[in-house]
Amino acid sequence: MRTLLLQIVTGCLYLSSVLNTHAADVFPEDIFVTLKDSGEIAQYGGPSVWKGDPVMLYNAITPDGQRLVVSSPKTSSIYVFDTRTHKRLAQIRVGKAAKGLKVSPDGKEAYVANEAEATVSVVDLLNYKTVATIKVDKTPHNIRFSNDGKWAYVTLQGGAGLGVINTQTRKYVKVIPTPGIPNPHNLDLSEDGKTVYIRDLGNTVGVLDLISEKMKKVITVGQGHAGIDIAPKGQYIFTGAIADDVVTVIDAQSLNVIKKIKVGFGPHGVRSSKNGRWLYVAITAEDKFVVIDTQTFDIVQTHSIPSFPFWIAVNGNP
Secondary structure (H helix, E strand, C coil), X not given: CHHHHHHHHHHHHHHHHHHHHHHHHCCCCCEEEEECCXXXXXXXXXXXXXXXXXXXXXXXXXXXXXXXXXXXXXXXXXEEEECCCCCEEEEXXXXXXXXXXXXXXXXXXXXXXXXXXXXXXXXXXXXXXXXXXXXXXXXXEEXXXXXXXXXXXXXXXXXXXXXEEECCCCEEEEEECCCCCCCEEEEEECCCCCEEEEEECCCEEEEEECCCCEEEEEEECCCCCCCEEECCCCCEEEECCCCCCEEEEEECCCCCEEEEEECCCCEEEEEECCCCCEEEEEEHHHCEEEEEECCCCEEEEEEECCCCEEEEEECCEC
């Protein structure tokens, strides 16, 4: 009996040690969570919350980690904040219903999808002004740059497919069809730049080969739209499901679903740490976000966070 008790105590101490290690390591770089309903931004490690402006939605970090760029469809603007002082550096008018945005790999520009007017705004992040407006097909929703910054890929939620912009000429050059993905919503890009992973508005992920421009596979995931992220190490693809309670894990080699992680209802924003070890998930309907260990797929931390946590930005994982 004494031996059994000793084993139990030892096991508990070991588990406590593991969890404490997780607690210390889960934020190797700061992450930023938009709080849609309160118009605030939450920052973790060293947790803090600061006021943004009405309806803080999508966000992205400049490559140097010094500025956070956030869209607000309510004001048809983007906002730029200093990530250290939280000071608002600029408000820049873009198009109607500004949604997804990305900062270019060189940090000089932001591209913003204006959902209500079928345009993409190009914003100069040095002078804080819109320098171009590119007409695209209807309902552009989010954007991802190629790794060299020469191309911007735009999800066209209105059904056209995946739009392609030449960033050097600022010309909308083509649309790649996305059969099986009728309403492209969010997207991410493989490390080699040859594959786009597209999260549909419904319950599917499309794997699109950019070389052949063919859809390699359509994968069933959780219900409703969400973010999508291929971890920087390239092993797994993660996506949420705003009308469900799971994060789906897809093996990037086999393209098979290998795990569905119960996280709470309404997971939307998903982003992994720069080293790929931790996955951060914003749970919209339960006002929290969770941290998942990508080696075990266990939830290791849960943080209460009010007012509809929506999107997550992580420095080093565009």
